[in-house]
Amino acid sequence: AAIIIFGLLFGKANAFNQVATTSGSVTLNGFGMAILATLFAYDGWVLIANMGGEIKNPQKLLPKAIVFGIGLVLIIYMLVTAGIFRVVPASLIHRLGDQAAAHFxxxxxxxxxxxxxxxxxxxxxxxxxNGKVMTFPRIMYAMAKNDELPFSKQLAYLNKRMRTPMVATLTVCSIAALMAVTVDADRLSELCIFTIYLFYVLAFFGLFKLRRLKTVSPFRVPLYPFTPIVAILGGVFVLVSELNSDLTGVLASIFFVALGIPVYLIKCKK
Incomplete structure (x- = not known):
């Protein structure tokens, strides 16, 4: 709030009307890479869906949480950016990079x-x-409950008093801690973007399959089929941008996902 108010009311630099010179040309691939750098700021929309089984009246509350949550974050980020642009010149913002907000x-x-x-x-x-510790283990717990993972019985354990998936939570946190101490944090975020959006696109395609099967669902898709088509196009743009900018990271992401294939085949055989 302080950044927004001070910047919009007292800023005089007006970077919106300035040009920051760069050594390279502006390309669609560069635009895609810029988008990749911001995706984590908006990724919370999918996490709330993992909590659907524990929310009272999710049909009513989930759409509100997603729409108003993303909308509020979008408005705040736009106003913060506008506030910084009013105070810090464009050339200095370009030079400072992610330190521009601290400089402001x-x-x-x-x-x-x-x-x-x-x-x-x-x-x-x-x-x-806090949000990710609440939501990520729910995926592992749900899969374990369906006996889709090794040690499913243990991973599906619920605390008798708090009804929380304790073993799944501890397992996910342990894996995260191991990754954090062995791989650079920025590199970790780059590696998982491709995997995340690959499964997002598959989920968006899944909406068409659900409609074709005429599956009864308590959730509606407003403006169908326009909504999933836009979502698919956006997801594909992210995937192509990641392929162009970090092929090594994409291959590493696919490798780690592929490690689950033999696990899946073994579970199917059993």
Missing amino acids: ATIAFGQVGGKLLNIGIIISIAGCI
Whole structure:
């Protein structure tokens, strides 16, 4: 709120009317890479769906949570960006990169402002981790409940008092901790983007299959088939951009997903 108010009311740089010179040309692939860098900020929309089984009246609350959640985040990010653009010149934003927001806070509120911004970022990260700790283990728990994983009986265990998937949560957190201490954090985020959006696109295609099978569902798809078509096109654009920018990362992502194929075949055989 401080960044938005100070920037919009008192900023005079007006980077919107300026041009930042670059050494390379602007391409569609470069635009795709820029989008890749922002995707995690909006990825929470899919996490709330994992909690559907534990939400009262999910048919009513899930659409509201997704629409208003994404809408609010989008508006806030746009206003924060506009506030920074009003204070910091375009050439300086280009040079500072992801440090532009911290530089803005220092200009606006002094050294204390920069520290407060860092505290805010830490709080935001803690909130993000809280949401993912709640939602990611639900995927492992649901699969274990359907006996689709090794050690399904143990992974499907629910705490008798709190009704939380304790073993699945501890397993997911242990895997995450192992990845965090062995691989660079930025590289981890790059590696999983392709896998995430590959399955998103498959899920969007799944809507057409559900309609063709005339499966009765408590959820509607507004503006069908326009909505899933737009979603598929957006997902494919992300996949193509990732292929062009990081083929090695894409192959690594596919390799780790492929490790699940023999597990799947063994479970099917049993």
